[in-house]
Amino acid sequence: MSNGREFFDKIASQWDSTRAVDSKKIAALVEMVGLEPGFSVLDAGSGTGVLLPFIKKAIGSAGKITAVDFSANMLAKAEEKYGSLGGISFAVGDIMEFVPGHGVFDAVLCFNFFPHIMDKQKFMTHIRVLLREGGFLVLMHDISRQQVNAIHQDSEAVKNDRLAPGETVSGWLTTAGYQVTQIIDAEDRYFIKAVKS
Structure with missing residues (x-):
């Protein structure tokens, strides 16, 4: 994973210019998540923080966000x-070693990050520990x-970082102790929601 870190540290300064942000689509995805005001949310693999303003809008001033990324340069950009949004x-x-300094999260969001996780089953099990019941x-x-x-x-650095079909990932989640409530594996988006059961 360390060569991945170097890759993301190196491209952090240009990252936001490499892909256009479709605000409407991201807002729609975040709406599908079902966040509520006051929620505590973990943005896993936050990168340059694309998701942060959308999460903030959904959870309001009483909500809290923890943005985690292994690339210091990406997170500095975020x-x-x-940072001025507060909370x-x-x-x-x-993320595999991350332990929050406070209780547990209501939701963990993984936006454009999941393929970069090497041990996906271990990740799911680890995240489950960080979620409240029903999170x-x-x-x-x-x-x-x-x-x-x-x-x-x-890209040489991430060529093995693949995104598996929704049904496959759903099977992994079920094995890890989640109840999968939604799968969209479509030609314009990918969305899987799984509840800690």
């Missing part, structure tokens, strides 16, 4: 852009699985 803490570290993990992309895999295939 803090520079969205957001930024933690540089490996949920959401894996989502604002493009199709095919597009994600095509983009990664063209």
